[in-house]
Amino acid sequence: MSPQPTGHVVGNDLILTRIFRAPIDDVWTSVTTSESTARWFGPWEGDAGPGKIVRLQLVHEKDQPWAEVTIEECEAPRLLVLTMNDEFGAWRIEMTLTQTDDMTELRFVQHLSDRKLAGDVGPGWEYYLDMLVAAREGKTLPSFEDYYPAQKEYYLKGA
Numbered sequence: 001m002s003p004q005p006t007g008h009v010v011g012n013d014l015i016l017t018r019i020f021r022a023p024i025d026d027v028w029t030s031v032t033t034s035e036s037t038a039r040w041f042g043p044w045e046g047d048a049g050p051g052k053i054v055r056l057q058l059v060h061e062k063d064q065p066w067a068e069v070t071i072e073e074c075e076a077p078r079l080l081v082l083t084m085n086d087e088f089g090a091w092r093i094e095m096t097l098t099q100t101d102d103m104t105e106l107r108f109v110q111h112l113s114d115r116k117l118a119g120d121v122g123p124g125w126e127y128y129l130d131m132l133v134a135a136r137e138g139k140t141l142p143s144f145e146d147y148y149p150a151q152k153e154y155y156l157k158g159a
Helices: 024-032 115-137 152-156
Strands: 008-010 013-020 053-057 066-075 079-086 089-100 103-111
Touching: 008 115, 013 115, 024 089, 024 103, 024 115, 103 115, 115 152
Parallel strands: none
Antiparallel strands: 008 013, 013 103, 053 066, 066 079, 079 089, 089 103
């Protein structure tokens, strides 16, 4: 059975959230250190910081390509804004973390150049964020085939 999509599209923004029973600093580490991102998305290399470019390997994509990622903003442990460039274009991504009591919410936003891209992009980010959850919990990583194309229509309808 395919996982249920959780995101929505507002204007041209694809928005997804995940909640973790963990301190904000712990979740921040999961989305910013190369050792941690390697477990669910891919490792990165370079000198990180606002205005700098790092290289990220997309290990769960065909041929495991490398992409340049510009760190637009970084306000640890609350905000990370990235622009990733690859053969499909530029991807502007914002991750905002908020802690309430012992829970941290990760709000993920991708600014789409065209709302119609949500049909392809939405299922991919659902997959990656569920990979993050599974990696943090030490669970088996999900399969992309459970997300795409099963969730495509949900996102094409505007989620």
